[in-house]
Amino acid sequence: MSHETNTLLIPLHVSYIENLGKNKNDLIYHLTAHLRMNAIYWGLTALCTMNHREALDRDEMIDYVMSCWDEETGGFGAHPDHDAHILSTLSAIQILVTQDAIGRLDIDRVVKFILSLQQPSGVFAGDSFGEIDTRFSYIAVNALSLLGRLGDLNVEKTVSYIVQCRNFDGGFGSRIGAESHAGQVFVCCAALTILDRLDEIDTPTLSWWLAERQLPNGGLNGRPEKLEDVCYSFWVLASLSMLKKVHYIDSDKLISFILSAQDPEGGGIADRPGDMPDVFHTHFGMAGLSLLGYPGLVDIDPVYCMPAALIENLGLRKGWQS
Ligand SMILES: COc1ccc(S(=O)(=O)N2Cc3cc(C#N)ccc3N(Cc3cncn3C)C[C@H]2Cc2ccccc2)cc1
Numbered sequence: 001m002s003h004e005t006n007t008l009l010i011p012l013h014v015s016y017i018e019n020l021g022k023n024k025n026d027l028i029y030h031l032t033a034h035l036r037m038n039a040i041y042w043g044l045t046a047l048c049t050m051n052h053r054e055a056l057d058r059d060e061m062i063d064y065v066m067s068c069w070d071e072e073t074g075g076f077g078a079h080p081d082h083d084a085h086i087l088s089t090l091s092a093i094q095i096l097v098t099q100d101a102i103g104r105l106d107i108d109r110v111v112k113f114i115l116s117l118q119q120p121s122g123v124f125a126g127d128s129f130g131e132i133d134t135r136f137s138y139i140a141v142n143a144l145s146l147l148g149r150l151g152d153l154n155v156e157k158t159v160s161y162i163v164q165c166r167n168f169d170g171g172f173g174s175r176i177g178a179e180s181h182a183g184q185v186f187v188c189c190a191a192l193t194i195l196d197r198l199d200e201i202d203t204p205t206l207s208w209w210l211a212e213r214q215l216p217n218g219g220l221n222g223r224p225e226k227l228e229d230v231c232y233s234f235w236v237l238a239s240l241s242m243l244k245k246v247h248y249i250d251s252d253k254l255i256s257f258i259l260s261a262q263d264p265e266g267g268g269i270a271d272r273p274g275d276m277p278d279v280f281h282t283h284f285g286m287a288g289l290s291l292l293g294y295p296g297l298v299d300i301d302p303v304y305c306m307p308a309a310l311i312e313n314l315g316l317r318k319g320w321q322s
């Protein structure tokens with residue numbers, strides 16, 4: 001049965017996420033093993049945004065997360081016996097915090113793993129193979145902050161690398177000299193926000209660059225001349241929210257764009273209308289709608305991309321967040 005896509009089809013999206021982990025025999029399930037931990041965080045957070053956290057079994061989820069802990073390094077892999085990576089370590093922490101199960105963690109060992117990835121330049125690597133990216137700096141700051149261990153971080157070194165990535169357009173790239181991209185703008189703004197260093201940002205120039213991401217069809221792209229994509233709704237909106245400039249874009253047109261990317265048959269949200277939905281775009285589309293104040297959705301914190309009430313309870317929402 002197909003539905004109109006001018007409203008959010010919440011029951012359909014809840015069942016889409018519930019069914020994700022069920023069909024274990026098809027190929028896609030095994031091809032995405034390297035994403036499993038992230039996908040659980042994306043699915044769980046999308047359900048929380050729709051106020052249906054109970055749709056996935058809590059104990060089974062916590063047991064899976066802990067089965068991916070790598071005793072040797074102290075980090076989490078995306079799948080049991082996979083190498084620890086900072087991306088899956090943050091997702092694991094976010095899942096445990098969301099499920100109020102942070103007590104299952106050996107916090108000292110996890111903190112040691114995260115800090116071991118900081119490079120002499122100040123940037124973080126994703127794992128022991130050494131790929132660096134400002135995304136990993138944000139992930140380290142976010143994770144340490146959720147664990148209440150920001151005091152263990154060399155803040156000056158972390159901030160100095162991010163500031164060296166600032167471009168003439170006010171945006172940020174994945175490393176020094178890389179071009180500005182909405183995903184990297186988000187991670188650098190969010191890291192600087194958590195570290196209370198928003199003064200390092202050229203707000204007028206960056207706010208203009210972010211507003212320029214909106215296209216005539218209402219969708220947002222990640223860089224000039226690129227196509228609109230639902231996931232940029234969150235990266236751009238969350239950045240504008242931290243800079244207190246959400247009014248720079250047309251919210252109604254963006255809401256319509258995200259709603260038009262829903263799959264009215266099987267549920268889920270795609271990167272743009274007519275494409276295959278996936279859990280990544282379902283999560284970031286839902287989070288974008290939450291930031292836009294879509295009725296009936298739970299507030300998502302723009303910095304941590306987790307339920308705002310949860311971040312508030314951890315004392316991590318500073319006064320400057322609306
Ligand atoms: C479908 O080809 C891909 C390509 C890459 C990846 S990925 O490297 O693992 N990854 C996560 C991701 C997950 C899904 C889902 N389910 C879908 C896409 C997608 N992308 C790709 C994408 C999204 N918008 C446009 N593009 C091209 C982002 C990427 C990087 C990323 C990882 C974690 C957090 C944020 C961003 C996965 C699938």
Ligand SMILES: [Zn+2]
Nearest residue numbers: 229230231271
């Ligand atoms: Zn996308």
